[in-house]
Structure formats: C-alpha cells, structure tokens
Amino acid sequence: xxxxxxxxxxxxxxxxxxxxxxxxxxxxxxxxxxxxxxxxxxxxxxxxxxxxxxxxxxxxxxxxxxxxxxxxxxxxxxxxxxxxxxxxxxxxxxxxxxxxxxxxxxxxxxxxxxxxxxxxxxxxxxxxxxxxxxxxxxxxxxxxxxxxxxxxxxxxxxxxxxxxxxxxxxxxxxxxxxxxxxxxxxxxxxxxxxxxxxxxxxxxxxxxxxxxxxxxxxxxxxxxxxxxxxxxxxxxxxxxxxxxxxxxxxxxxxxxxxxxxxxxxxxxxxxxxxxxxxxxxxxxxxxxxxxxxxxxxxxxxxxxxxxxxxxxxxxxxxxxxxxxxxxxxxxxxxxxxxxxxxxxxxxxxxxxxxxxxxxxxxxxxxxxxxxxxxxxxxxxxxxxxxxxxxxxxxxxxxxxxxxxxxxxxxxxxxxxxxxxxxxxxxxxxxxxxxxxxxxxxxxxxxxxxxxxxxxxxxxxxxxxxxxxxxxxxxxxxxxxxxxxxxxxxxxxxxxxxxxxxxxxxxxxxxxxxxxxxxxxxxxxxxxxxxxxxxxxxxxxxxxxxxxxxxxxxxxxxxxxxxxxxxxxxxxxxxxxxxxxxxxxxxxxxxxxxxxxxxxxxxxxxxxxxxxxxxxxxxxxxxxxxxxxxxxxxxxxxxxxxxxxxxxxxxxxxxxxxxxxxxxxxxxxxxxxxxxxxxxxxxxxxxxxxxxxxxxxxxxxxxxxxxxxxxxxxxxxxxxxxxxxxxxxxxxxxxxxxxxxxxxxxxxxxxxxxxxxxxxxxxxxxxxxxxxxxxxxxxxxxxxxxxxxxxxxxxxxxxxxxxxxxxxxxxxxxxxxxxxxxxxxxxxxxxxxxxxxxxxxxxxxxxxxxxxxxxxxxxxxxxxxxxxxxxxxxxxxxxxxxxxxxxxxxxxxxxxxxxxxxxxxxxxxxxxxxx
Numbered sequence: 001x002x003x004x005x006x007x008x009x010x011x012x013x014x015x016x017x018x019x020x021x022x023x024x025x026x027x028x029x030x031x032x033x034x035x036x037x038x039x040x041x042x043x044x045x046x047x048x049x050x051x052x053x054x055x056x057x058x059x060x061x062x063x064x065x066x067x068x069x070x071x072x073x074x075x076x077x078x079x080x081x082x083x084x085x086x087x088x089x090x091x092x093x094x095x096x097x098x099x100x101x102x103x104x105x106x107x108x109x110x111x112x113x114x115x116x117x118x119x120x121x122x123x124x125x126x127x128x129x130x131x132x133x134x135x136x137x138x139x140x141x142x143x144x145x146x147x148x149x150x151x152x153x154x155x156x157x158x159x160x161x162x163x164x165x166x167x168x169x170x171x172x173x174x175x176x177x178x179x180x181x182x183x184x185x186x187x188x189x190x191x192x193x194x195x196x197x198x199x200x201x202x203x204x205x206x207x208x209x210x211x212x213x214x215x216x217x218x219x220x221x222x223x224x225x226x227x228x229x230x231x232x233x234x235x236x237x238x239x240x241x242x243x244x245x246x247x248x249x250x251x252x253x254x255x256x257x258x259x260x261x262x263x264x265x266x267x268x269x270x271x272x273x274x275x276x277x278x279x280x281x282x283x284x285x286x287x288x289x290x291x292x293x294x295x296x297x298x299x300x301x302x303x304x305x306x307x308x309x310x311x312x313x314x315x316x317x318x319x320x321x322x323x324x325x326x327x328x329x330x331x332x333x334x335x336x337x338x339x340x341x342x343x344x345x346x347x348x349x350x351x352x353x354x355x356x357x358x359x360x361x362x363x364x365x366x367x368x369x370x371x372x373x374x375x376x377x378x379x380x381x382x383x384x385x386x387x388x389x390x391x392x393x394x395x396x397x398x399x400x401x402x403x404x405x406x407x408x409x410x411x412x413x414x415x416x417x418x419x420x421x422x423x424x425x426x427x428x429x430x431x432x433x434x435x436x437x438x439x440x441x442x443x444x445x446x447x448x449x450x451x452x453x454x455x456x457x458x459x460x461x462x463x464x465x466x467x468x469x470x471x472x473x474x475x476x477x478x479x480x481x482x483x484x485x486x487x488x489x490x491x492x493x494x495x496x497x498x499x500x501x502x503x504x505x506x507x508x509x510x511x512x513x514x515x516x517x518x519x520x521x522x523x524x525x526x527x528x529x530x531x532x533x534x535x536x537x538x539x540x541x542x543x544x545x546x547x548x549x550x551x552x553x554x555x556x557x558x559x560x561x562x563x564x565x566x567x568x569x570x571x572x573x574x575x576x577x578x579x580x581x582x583x584x585x586x587x588x589x590x591x592x593x594x595x596x597x598x599x600x601x602x603x604x605x606x607x608x609x610x611x612x613x614x615x616x617x618x619x620x621x622x623x624x625x626x627x628x629x630x631x632x633x634x635x636x637x638x639x640x641x642x643x644x645x646x647x648x649x650x651x652x653x654x655x656x657x658x659x660x661x662x663x664x665x666x667x668x669x670x671x672x673x674x675x676x677x678x679x680x681x682x683x684x685x686x687x688x689x690x691x692x693x694x695x696x697x698x699x700x701x702x703x704x705x706x707x708x709x710x711x712x713x714x715x716x717x718x719x720x721x722x723x724x725x726x727x728x729x730x731x732x733x734x735x736x737x738x739x740x741x742x743x744x745x746x747x748x749x750x751x752x753x754x755x756x757x758x759x760x761x762x763x764x765x766x767x768x769x770x771x772x773x774x775x776x777x778x779x780x781x782x783x784x785x786x787x788x789x790x791x792x793x794x795x796x797x798x799x800x801x802x803x804x805x806x807x808x809x810x811x812x813x814x815x816x817x818x819x820x821x822x823x824x825x826x827x828x829x830x831x832x833x834x835x836x837x838x839x840x841x842x843x844x845x846x847x848x849x850x851x852x853x854x855x856x857x858x859x860x861x862x863x864x865x866x867x868x869x870x871x872x873x874x875x876x877x878x879x880x881x882x883x884x885x886x887x888x889x890x891x892x893x894x895x896x897x898x899x900x901x902x903x904x905x906x907x908x909x910x911x912x913x914x
Contacts (some may be wrong), residue, residue: 191215206341286313345847415455513552
C-alpha cells in the first residue's frame with residue numbers, strides 16, 4: 001500500500017499544560033564545594049588545576065539509582081558556584097543517606113588523602129537540606145535562527161517526568177493479554193529509560209525485556225523542543241564463550257542490577273534498578289567492576305542483600321537471572337557475543353500498541369507531534385531501476401518469470417557499465433585483483449560474485465590466475481591461499497600489551513603484508529585490489545591484524561576489502577550475499593560504480609557537483625593506539641567517468657582520485673595528537689554537542705584548536721568550489737564539535753560561520769553554494785516512526801516536517817535485507833496466525849528499528865525550492881544498481897565516511913617495501 005503520512009514517536013508539551021513542576025532541590029554550601037574542588041584539583045599540576053572550575057560527579061551518578069532512586073542528577077560536571085543546584089529529587093531524600101552518599105562518592109575522587117579527610121569531616125558538620133522549587137518546563141530562549149534553546153536542566157527533567165508518568169500508568173498489556181511492568185533505569189546520557197522487569201523467556205529459555213527511552217531534542221528552526229520516545233528490546237546474556245567466560249571484545253559490558261531492599265526512611269515499592277559496567281581485567285583474567293562504579297562502594301550493606309561479584313557474573317551470567325535471587329543482575333547482549341536466540345529489534349505489531357499506551361500515560365502533559373506528509377517529489381534517482389508491477393490477473397509464476405528477466409537484463413547492463421568504468425580508470429592497463437583466501441567455499445563465492453557483477457564468462461585458471469581479455473578491459477584475478485598476513489598479531493596473550501608493543505607488531509605485519517602484495521603482483525605491478533578473508537574476531541582484541549594488513553597493502557598502492565571467514569551457520573548461509581557486497585564495496589573504492597542521477601534536470605543547476613565533508617577520527621584506544629582527527633572532503637560529479645569521485649588533498653589543495661586518497665591517507669599516517677597532548681577522543685555517547693554539559697578544561701582547549709583548523713580547511717575547500725554549482729553535505733553528529741555552526745543552537749538559514757566575527761551570507765562565500773546538513777538517529781536525535789495509515793508499515797519516501805519553516809525534511813529508506821522476514825503483523829512475543837492460518841512465532845526474527853534521516857536545507861538561493869534540494873539528497877541514498885540496498889547516508893557522505901577505515905596513524909614510517 002502507498003502511505004500518505006507517517007506518525008512520529010515524538011511529543012511536545014500539551015497546549016493546556018501550565019508548565020510549572022515542583023522539585024526538591026539540593027544546594028551545597030560554598031565551603032563544601034570549595035573542599036571538593038580543592039580535593040579534585042590536588043591530583044593535577046598547578047597550571048592545569050587553575051583551569052578546573054567544576055567537579056565530576058559521574059561516580060556519584062552511578063551510586064544514586066540503587067541508593068536513592070528518587071534523586072535526579074542533571075550533569076556529569078558541576079560548577080563550583082553556590083546557587084547552582086547539585087541534585088533534584090521527586091521527594092525529599094533523608095539527609096543521613098545523602099551525607100553517606102557524598103562521603104562514599106569522594107572516596108572515588110582522585111586527590112590527596114588529607115584533603116579527602118577534610119572533606120569527609122565537612123560533610124558531617126555542615127548544615128544543608130532539601131528545598132522545594134518550581135521549575136518552568138517551558139523555560140527556553142530562541143536562537144537567531146528561531147530554534148528553541150531549552151533551559152539546560154530540562155534535558156534531564158522532562159524525560160524523567162515522562163518516564164515517571166508512563167510507569168505510574170500501570171502495566172502495559174501486550175500480546176495475548178500478558179502484562180509487562182516497568183522499572184526506571186539510569187539511561188546512558190541525559191534522558192530517562194524504562195525497562196520491563198522481570199525479563200521474559202522464549203521457548204528455548206532466551207531472555208529479553210522491552211525498553212522505552214525518553215530524551216529531549218531540538219529541531220532546526222523550530223520554536224518547540226520535542227521529546228523522542230524510543231521503544232525496543234534488550235537481550236540478556238545466558239551463555240558464555242568457549243573459555244567459560246563472557247566475551248566482550250575489549251568493551252565494557254553493561255549490567256543491570258535489580259534490588260528490592262528498602263532504603264532508609266522509604267516506604268512503598270522498593271524494587272529499583274541500577275546500571276553498572278564490567279570490564280575484563282587482564283591481570284586477574286577475570287571480569288571486574290569499572291572502578292568508579294564498584295558495588296562495594298555502596299554506602300550501606302543493607303542496600304544489597306547479597307554480594308554481586310563481577311567475576312561470578314563473568315563466568316555464569318545465567319545464575320544471576322534466576323527468580324529466587326534477592327539481587328538479580330542482567331548482562332546486556334552485544335552483537336560481538338555471537339548470535340542470540342531472540343532477534344534484534346521490535347516489530348511494528350508491538351511498537352504501535354505500546355505507543356498508544358504511552359499516549360494515554362502522557363495525556364494532559366505531553367501530546368504527539370504532528371504527522372509528516374509524503375513529499376510529491378520522486379523518491380528514486382532517474383537511473384535507479386525499479387522493478388515493474390504486474391496485474392493480479394497474471395499468474396504468480398509468470399509474474400516471477402518476468403521479474404527475473406527484468407533483473408537479468410539490468411544486471412547485464414550494470415556489468416557493462418562497470419567494465420566501461422574500469423576501462424576508463426586503467427586506460428589500457430589491466431585491472432588486477434588478488435583474493436587471499438583460507439576457505440575454498442569463500443574463494444568460490446567471491447569468484448562467482450565477481451563474474452556476475454562484471455558479466456564474465458567461465459575461464460580456466462592458469463596456475464593461480466584467471467584472466468579475461470575483454471574488448472573494454474583486461475582483467476586478472478589471482479587466487480592465493482595464504483593465512484600468514486591474517487594470523488593474530490604477536491602481542492601479549494593476556495591483553496596487557498602496551499601501545500608501543502602493539503605498534504611494533506603492526507609495523508612488522510605491515511612490512512610482511514607489503515611483501516605478500518609484491519609477490520602477488522603482475523609484471524612488476526602490485527595488485528590494484530586485495531580481498532582478504534579473515535577471522536571474525538580474535539581472542540585478544542589488540543591482536544586483530546586487519547589494520548596492519550590494510551597499511552601494508554596501502555604502502556604498495558593496493559586497496560583492501562575484508563570478508564569474514566565462515567565459522568557459523570549464519571555466515572555460511574549469507575556467504576554469497578557477503579561476497580557480492582565485498583565486490584560492490586571494492587568497485588566503490590575504485591570509483592567504478594554508477595552514481596545516482598537526480599530527477600530535477602529542469603530545476604537544479606546544470607553540472608551540479610556534491611561535496612561531502614567528514615571528520616575522520618581515531619582515538620588513542622583505537623586499533624593503532626594513536627589518536628588523530630583529519631577533516632576530509634569527497635567530491636562527486638556524476639557523468640565524469642574515472643574522475644567522477646575524487647578526494648580533497650589538503651596538503652596539495654587539489655582534488656585527487658578517491659582511490660588514491662584512500663591509499664595516501666593510510667600510507668601517510670603519522671603519530672599525531674592534539675595540541676596539548678590530550679587524548680583526542682570522539683564525542684561521548686552520553687553527550688550531544690547541541691545539549692552538552694560543560695566540558696572539562698582540557699577538552700575545551702582541544703575543541704577550540706580543532707574548530708580553528710576545521711574553519712581553515714572549509715575556507716580553502718569552499719573557495720575552490722566557488723565557480724561551480726555545489727551542494728555541500730555535512731553530518732551533524734560527526735562534524736559539529738569541530739564546526740559549531742552545525743549545532744541546532746547556532747545555525748541560521750542562508751548564513752555561514754567560518755570563525756568570522758559574525759555569520760555572513762552564504763552567497764558571499766560562494767554564489768553557487770547550497771548546504772544540506774543531515775542528522776541521523778544517533779542518540780535518538782531523530783524519532784522513531786511508522787506508517788500513519790492502518791497498515792503501520794515502514795514506507796520509504798521523503799516526508800515534509802511541519803513547523804520548521806519548510807527547511808527540514810525526513811528521509812526514510814527501505815528495510816534492510818536482515819529485517820525483511822519480519823511481517824508488518826509480526827510480534828516479538830507469543831504467536832500469531834498468518835494468511836494460511838498457520839501458527840507463527842516471530843521472536844527469533846530480526847526486526848527493523850525505524851530510523852529517520854533528517855535533512856535540513858540550511859543554505860539555498862532565494863529562488864530555490866528547499867524541498868527540491870532535500871529530495872535530491874534523498875535520492876542520493878539509492879545507488880543505481882538493481883540489487884543495491886539503500887544507504888544509511890547519501891552516497892557522497894557514505895564515501896566520505898568510508899575513508900575512516902584508511903586513517904590508521906601508527907607513529908612509524910611506512911614499510912620499506914613500498
């Protein structure tokens with residue numbers, strides 16, 4: 001069916017709601033703040049200590065949910081100012097418990113012990129108490145662009161109110177009249193979260209819970225903030241790995257702990273939930289609590305009726321989910337932990353009734369945001385083959401035959417275009433590729449996919465090489481069974497290898513890989529491309545060799561693509577699909593893929609080019625243990641053959657082929673840190689740049705330096721495009737910390753800011769420049785959704801967003817292949833009847849958590865129609881290949897984001913074999 005609208009899982013304060021809400025607020029006297037600040041500063045040098053004006057309360061936040069769940073913390077850092085509240089509460093919490101919590105918290109703060117003792121004594125002696133205060137839930141200002149700027153406290157308080165109202169509404173009745181009760185849990189950031197408890201089991205004992213998350217966000221150029229509600233599931237771990245312990249792939253593991261022990265002075269329902277984290281301790285070879293969250297720091301033994309030992313959870317997580325435990329602990333499943341019996345995601349058949357229940361719970365305080373209407377513009381590019389529809393009068397067998405014929409014809413045409421592009425790129429030279437294989441079935445699947453995508457005939461191998469001499473281009477494919485480059489790096493097996501040791505191991509493997517590429521070459525030339533079969537995971541995370549292999553290949557000018565070796569039933573089943581996807585990614589890296597052509601030839605400027613800017617990032621904890629951030633740009637010019645996709649080389653201030661940008665970025669990587677040596681990490685998952693807490697001083701210094709450098713990069717880039725019609729594409733979450741102009745609070749229509757005194761007209765920088773900023777669902781910054789008509793499906797289209805001045809649109813894409821087996825009527829729990837009156841269970845199926853891509857037409861000409869530019873960007877999500885799925889990002893941004901795989905700073909010189 002064709003949907004005319006979609007409903008958003010987004011809310012605004014109800015028109016009739018007065019907006020005032022009472023909280024209990026705790027302010028600490030100045031002498032306590034000064035003592036805490038003095039303690040914290042004592043762990044730093046004198047110069048850095050002078051820059052510190054706030055106190056981190058992350059470890060206090062970890063204690064609050066189990067000890068005092070009525071308390072709301074509104075930040076990770078608290079300024080040392082008297083009149084700023086530290087904590088908010090729904091009801092007064094006994095001061096005895098508050099003092100106990102504060103004393104426990106400062107034990108986890110770094111600093112001198114005598115200053116810690118002084119602070120503990122002051123906590124006992126100083127008088128302070130809760131006060132009642134009304135908070136205006138509508139408190140906000142407006143930006144220069146007309147965007148709402150809510151009071152910073154509301155990013156915590158409004159989601160908390162919504163979660164409280166939802167839980168108080170009673171149990172949610174799901175499929176088969178089964179009731180789900182919820183607990184409030186500490187979320188990962190500024191929002192609030194509800195978790196259904198106790199967990200549910202499927203027929204095989206796999207356990208899961210529903211999740212409802214609330215978060216407050218702003219919308220560009222809109223005067224009203226919005227509460228986004230995300231519904232989904234959380235799967236719980238009941239099995240461990242082959243070695244009898246949880247496999248975490250070096251990551252922290254979230255553990256939710258439920259306790260029903262009363263806290264001092266409380267009454268009523270005592271069941272509550274806290275979120276803590278495990279990490280693997282390479283010294284003890286056991287799992288341990290993250291230091292600042294250690295459960296033994298809890299301020300009273302009565303708060304947990306039994307000890308929760310991290311090592312025991314790591315060995316036997318299922319035991320902590322048993323019904324008879326006084327304290328239950330649930331370990332969150334992560335995709336690196338192999339498969340789970342419960343499929344990912346929540347079906348529309350569950351989400352829609354749950355949202356109606358939330359509507360009723362929030363009524364009178366919040367109301368649903370308006371639906372979005374379908375755009376009238378075409379949804380697909382002009383050269384995207386769309387399968388024909390057939391009359392129902394034609395038998396299904398004949399319809400399928402016609403569909404297959406259509407696909408064959410288009411596949412042949414696509415192969416012809418790929419061969420023509422390869423001919424243009426290599427200009428008389430043969431195109432050469434090598435497959436480094438371990439499993440013969442993977443090798444064969446790669447050969448079959450290669451032949452299909454280029455429409456190549458069967459050809460016999462001469463030794464380890466297959467050759468095709470075509471009219472357009474000669475192709476040579478070498479098949480090499482070698483596992484040495486992909487064996488684990490030679491680092492300490494207990495995971496404690498230092499950054500220097502890891503880089504040394506990478507350097508050695510890098511040189512070995514370059515030598516293998518030299519041996520795999522043709523007539524003195526190394527291969528143009530290498531597809532490398534590699535293990536899915538390695539016992540020691542630091543021993544993963546993928547990055548060393550990519551560096552070694554890049555040193556010889558060889559592009560790389562990896563394919564996982566087949567070890568599971570799911571991987572074996574998907575092997576042909578994975579092989580085909582690997583080659584499609586290779587062709588995109590080469591610039592040998594067809595590009596989308598928009599449908600607005602009579603509306604948009606002729607010769608339009610797309611320039612996507614991306615901040616390519618590596619953290620100090622990344623694969624090479626070196627931090628670096630590099631802004632890059634990718635230019636896409638449809639119709640220009642081999643030069644259609646190019647990358648901006650900032651050092652040379654010129655465009656180079658995209659494939660050269662990739663290999664140069666890897667081979668030229670060096671050890672670079674930020675100006676003050678600070679670990680140049682990515683934005684925290686707990687923080688949104690539009691709505692962040694105050695940053696620590698070191699981070700502020702790093703951000704200022706990065707912003708100046710990014711502004712200089714953008715100035716040179718925009719100047720280069722001045723004489724050509726250009727659509728600039730940026731990604732909000734990726735770039736806004738380096739270019740603050742992309743923040744909702746900063747943006748204004750048709751203006752740009754590049755470290756100027758004030759924003760200036762975009763036309764002054766370039767009269768031919770337009771700019772569209774995209775924003776993804778990361779951190780729930782765009783809402784979930786479903787079809788507004790009765791079917792509640794997930795249609796792909798461009799949607800007009802009311803209340804944004806005609807500048808903001810939502811783009812939705814087709815469901816990915818991994819979720820297409822979940823029918824619209826599917827349910828995560830229970831059974832249903834299909835059209836054949838068969839009883840169906842859907843719990844094991846993956847569902848699609850619907851994500852929207854926000855498109856903000858920030859800059860355009862007065863004569864432009866913003867919706868046309870948004871539709872153009874929406875069409876860029878669809879590669880013009882019949883089997884290619886929709887991209888999460890428009891193609892130019894997708895290509896720019898993929899560059900990150902080649903940013904591998906090592907601090908070592910490239911291999912001498914290059």
